[in-house]
Amino acid sequence: MTQPIQERNVVLVYVLGICTLGIYFLYWYIKTKREINENFGSSIPTCWLLIIPIANLYWMYKYAEAYSLHIIKDDNKALWALLFILVGIIVPAVVQLELNKYARNEIPMRQKSNRRCPNCGRVIPEDANVCPYCGKHFETFL
Numbered sequence: 001m002t003q004p005i006q007e008r009n010v011v012l013v014y015v016l017g018i019c020t021l022g023i024y025f026l027y028w029y030i031k032t033k034r035e036i037n038e039n040f041g042s043s044i045p046t047c048w049l050l051i052i053p054i055a056n057l058y059w060m061y062k063y064a065e066a067y068s069l070h071i072i073k074d075d076n077k078a079l080w081a082l083l084f085i086l087v088g089i090i091v092p093a094v095v096q097l098e099l100n101k102y103a104r105n106e107i108p109m110r111q112k113s114n115r116r117c118p119n120c121g122r123v124i125p126e127d128a129n130v131c132p133y134c135g136k137h138f139e140t141f142l
């Protein structure tokens, strides 16, 4: 069963995160990773990588990539990845504020896409400017 996007109070996320010495932040990553993967079709890997040095940087890159491609849709994944890795403390605020808009239906969830990349043939978001898999740039939407 799909885990719906949950609205969370950002201040509360930080209060709980600090009170639990970071454990709640890990829980928050596990929950949001699942919500993002299930609702946006992204493939952020297991949160176990978060506790492994170096692998945690890769994980944060994948998380930032999903945020950029599927949630805020600005195609700026490198910038978000750099920001998330350098200033990790802002991630729950940045991501949760955006997820809350989906939870409150201020931004409608996208329907299942039928569009395929003409270059690699994989299913891609209807409104993608760039193929998330092969990186091909598209001139126009269709």
Ligand SMILES: [Zn+2]
Pocket: 117, 118, 119, 120, 121, 122, 131, 132, 133, 134, 135, 136
């Ligand atoms: Zn492609």
